[in-house]
Amino acid sequence: MIGSRTPATLHDVAREAGVSLATASRSLNGSTRKVNEEYRQRVLDAAERLGYTPNLQAQAVARGTSSTVALVVADIADPYFSSIAAGVVAEADREHLIVTMTATDRDPDRELDIVRQLRAQRPRVLVLAGSRPGPDGAASPAQLALDAELDAYELSGGRVVLVGGEDASRRTATLDNFAGAAALGRALAGLGYRRFAVVTGDEGLRTAEDRLAGFRAGILEGGGGLADTDVLRTPFTRDGGYAAVRDRIAAGLDGVELFFATNDVMAVGALSAIRDAGLAPGADVAVAGFDDIPVASDVTPPLTTVRVPLAELGRRALRLALDEDAGDAATPVTTEVVLRASTPPRG
Amino acid sequence: MIGSRTPATLHDVAREAGVSLATASRSLNGSTRKVNEEYRQRVLDAAERLGYTPNLQAQAVARGTSSTVALVVADIADPYFSSIAAGVVAEADREHLIVTMTATDRDPDRELDIVRQLRAQRPRVLVLAGSRPGPDGAASPAQLALDAELDAYELSGGRVVLVGGEDASRRTATLDNFAGAAALGRALAGLGYRRFAVVTGDEGLRTAEDRLAGFRAGILEGGGGLADTDVLRTPFTRDGGYAAVRDRIAAGLDGVELFFATNDVMAVGALSAIRDAGLAPGADVAVAGFDDIPVASDVTPPLTTVRVPLAELGRRALRLALDEDAGDAATPVTTEVVLRASTPPRG
DNA sequence: GGGCGTCGGGAAAACGTTATCCCAAACCCG
DNA sequence: CGGGTTTGGGATAACGTTTTCCCGACGCCC
Numbered sequence: 167m168i169g170s171r172t173p174a175t176l177h178d179v180a181r182e183a184g185v186s187l188a189t190a191s192r193s194l195n196g197s198t199r200k201v202n203e204e205y206r207q208r209v210l211d212a213a214e215r216l217g218y219t220p221n222l223q224a225q226a227v228a229r230g231t232s233s234t235v236a237l238v239v240a241d242i243a244d245p246y247f248s249s250i251a252a253g254v255v256a257e258a259d260r261e262h263l264i265v266t267m268t269a270t271d272r273d274p275d276r277e278l279d280i281v282r283q284l285r286a287q288r289p290r291v292l293v294l295a296g297s298r299p300g301p302d303g304a305a306s307p308a309q310l311a312l313d314a315e316l317d318a319y320e321l322s323g324g325r326v327v328l329v330g331g332e333d334a335s336r337r338t339a340t341l342d343n344f345a346g347a348a349a350l351g352r353a354l355a356g357l358g359y360r361r362f363a364v365v366t367g368d369e370g371l372r373t374a375e376d377r378l379a380g381f382r383a384g385i386l387e388g389g390g391g392l393a394d395t396d397v398l399r400t401p402f403t404r405d406g407g408y409a410a411v412r413d414r415i416a417a418g419l420d421g422v423e424l425f426f427a428t429n430d431v432m433a434v435g436a437l438s439a440i441r442d443a444g445l446a447p448g449a450d451v452a453v454a455g456f457d458d459i460p461v462a463s464d465v466t467p468p469l470t471t472v473r474v475p476l477a478e479l480g481r482r483a484l485r486l487a488l489d490e491d492a493g494d495a496a497t498p499v500t501t502e503v504v505l506r507a508s509t510p511p512r513g
Numbered sequence: 514m515i516g517s518r519t520p521a522t523l524h525d526v527a528r529e530a531g532v533s534l535a536t537a538s539r540s541l542n543g544s545t546r547k548v549n550e551e552y553r554q555r556v557l558d559a560a561e562r563l564g565y566t567p568n569l570q571a572q573a574v575a576r577g578t579s580s581t582v583a584l585v586v587a588d589i590a591d592p593y594f595s596s597i598a599a600g601v602v603a604e605a606d607r608e609h610l611i612v613t614m615t616a617t618d619r620d621p622d623r624e625l626d627i628v629r630q631l632r633a634q635r636p637r638v639l640v641l642a643g644s645r646p647g648p649d650g651a652a653s654p655a656q657l658a659l660d661a662e663l664d665a666y667e668l669s670g671g672r673v674v675l676v677g678g679e680d681a682s683r684r685t686a687t688l689d690n691f692a693g694a695a696a697l698g699r700a701l702a703g704l705g706y707r708r709f710a711v712v713t714g715d716e717g718l719r720t721a722e723d724r725l726a727g728f729r730a731g732i733l734e735g736g737g738g739l740a741d742t743d744v745l746r747t748p749f750t751r752d753g754g755y756a757a758v759r760d761r762i763a764a765g766l767d768g769v770e771l772f773f774a775t776n777d778v779m780a781v782g783a784l785s786a787i788r789d790a791g792l793a794p795g796a797d798v799a800v801a802g803f804d805d806i807p808v809a810s811d812v813t814p815p816l817t818t819v820r821v822p823l824a825e826l827g828r829r830a831l832r833l834a835l836d837e838d839a840g841d842a843a844t845p846v847t848t849e850v851v852l853r854a855s856t857p858p859r860g
Numbered sequence: 861g862g863g864c865g866t867c868g869g870g871a872a873a874a875c876g877t878t879a880t881c882c883c884a885a886a887c888c889c890g
Numbered sequence: 891c892g893g894g895t896t897t898g899g900g901a902t903a904a905c906g907t908t909t910t911c912c913c914g915a916c917g918c919c920c
């Protein structure tokens with residue numbers, strides 16, 4: 167039971183096949199060099215017989231390049247991130263790459279820490295989702311340090327891809343948050359809504375900012391408006407959404423007809439807060455979200471939102487890192503307004 | 514921009530510090546050997562100056578043991594698995610272990626394939642969640658092969674942990690599915706329900722089977738019953754739950770008062786199916802689930818379910834693999850019936 | 861038939877670590 | 891003070907690969 171037969175090595179295979187180490191290596195793993203078919207077959211048979219599996223770590227050391235992709239997300243259990251992760255993993259699988267996963271818990275310092283630790287892995291690709299973007303704007307020390315770290319990583323041959331945000335200075339698998347939110351705003355204004363409140367994350371989050379700005383533009387265009395006091399800053403989570411809406415209702419709805427949460431998990435929290443306050447979401451006050459996470463259509467009322475193909479976003483992130491010319495992976499993923507019962511037409 | 518300065522190696526550090534490779538290694542990474550404080554400091558400084566980060570792959574090769582944990586789940590985007598994954602990752606983080614992730618898409622053949630591929634990684638620990646268990650019962654060829662593969666892996670020094678199911682022959686981070694479902698069944702019977710239908714996965718899934726059996730025992734005890742025709746076999750997913758309940762309603766509810774879905778994602782699908790059929794979930798027909806995934810309390814009506822501390826389950830899985838004596842990680846995680854509005858008392 | 865590519869196997873040097881020796885210096889104890 | 895036992899630095903051999911050489915055996919061409 168405590169047995170400890172070490173796995174067969176290439177050495178073993180070579181010996182078993184009666185060839186040199188070099189030949190064994192060449193026959194088993196791709197090589198420019200051709201090897202005599204007879205030898206090749208002997209090696210393959212020997213490998214089969216011994217149950218040989220190459221040691222990826224050793225390969226990485228020898229080749230000087232690993233086959234792992236490091237994925238860093240804010241929160242693994244958040245459907246937004248887990249959907250993206252699913253896409254990254256699926257695509258990585260196709261490329262025979264291995265995905266390692268870490269969670270920052272939305273703490274920029276922790277994120278910096280993690281990225282630093284990650285260097286030890288020497289991953290070929292580093293995918294950051296839900297990260298605060300880099301240098302522009304009022305960057306915190308942690309953001310600046312992160313940016314420097316990423317630069318160093320790229321300089322040493324690694325590829326960094328951001329997902330979700332937009333950062334001119336780095337590859338980004340992106341969606342047009344502004345346009346999507348604007349379209350949603352216009353659609354809602356078209357339904358007759360005029361008075362809004364926005365539930366959103368703190369100011370560091372580019373994604374949240376863009377969605378807020380887009381929404382503002384959209385409703386403005388449609389004749390609505392948004393007072394600064396109706397922008398509710400709260401953690402970018404279900405509980406954040408719940409708390410913000412609960413507090414706002416307690417303080418007086420004051421004419422607000424619709425809560426736009428800049429992501430669906432907050433919107434789900436908002437729904438519950440509304441219901442817990444004794445109001446009927448949809449009927450008494452409408453709710454809209456962003457992302458179209460899987461449960462969006464299963465909550466009640468089903469959530470009006472902007473559909474984002476999250477898994478596709480993850481897939482593209484990897485493509486963006488792997489392909490020299492990004493192709494259509496470089497273009498923003500297309501979003502689509504999905505009107506559901508949480509925002510009934512307002513007569 | 515295309516720069517390719519390779520990261521500093523231990524060699525570089527040693528040279529910079531003017532000491533031998535051995536001393537550098539000893540000062541930077543744990544070692545039984547003591548090293549002169551002055552030398553140590555010189556090495557540390559040099560490492561700092563050069564921005565040295567050890568190469569984990571090389572360490573793994575040299576040490577003959579890696580620091581990675583391979584996590585295999587059915588579906589990353591499923592809240593059940595992503596919650597477990599979050600727990601595994603959190604605990605791994607504490608132990609400075611790296612988690613790699615793969616998804617089987619619920620395909621046993623694919624799972625086998627993945628586990629085979631995984632050997633190349635030489636992970637220290639292999640965590641399988643949502644796997645069909647091994648040898649007992651009517652095992653498919655893929656299951657048998659998987660079992661053999663896992664045995665081989667353990668023989669070569671790896672540690673396998675299953676999560677969620679129960680398998681006597683392997684370490685398992687477990688919950689008492691039977692007891693939890695039984696308690697739920699009793700509670701529902703206590704609320705006055707007598708006639709049930711169970712929405713569950715196909716017969717290979719131990720978890721599903723245990724929950725079904727437990728539930729059956731619970732309701733029997735409470736005076737309820739379960740006809741074989743009221744056991745609805747369907748894929749273990751949201752859409753599976755939806756389809757099964759939709760079809761059942763179409764075929765005639767025939768007195769069924771409550772749908773028990775053996776997991777929450779199916780239950781969520783059930784809720785939508787009921788609503789889409791023009792019935793009011795809770796009022797017209799009740800629904801209960803299992804797991805208490807995060808959205809369970811946010812759907813409408815909030816879902817009666819059995820709470821399972823999923824992240825804790827993930828944490829324990831890792832502990833179980835790491836600790837020689839499992840301690841309380843070996844005992845089943847405690848579950849708790851959570852009654853919510855989806856199962857109103859039946860008067 | 862002799863010079864000359866080219867084909868392909870094998871030896872051996874990487875790759876970046878850790879771990880095992882070896883050995884000089886320092887220390888301890890009687 | 892002398893012999894034995896630490897102590898701790900430095901070479902160097904692993905670890906399991908890939909990759910660069912080297913080199914003999916062909917085949918080709920004039």
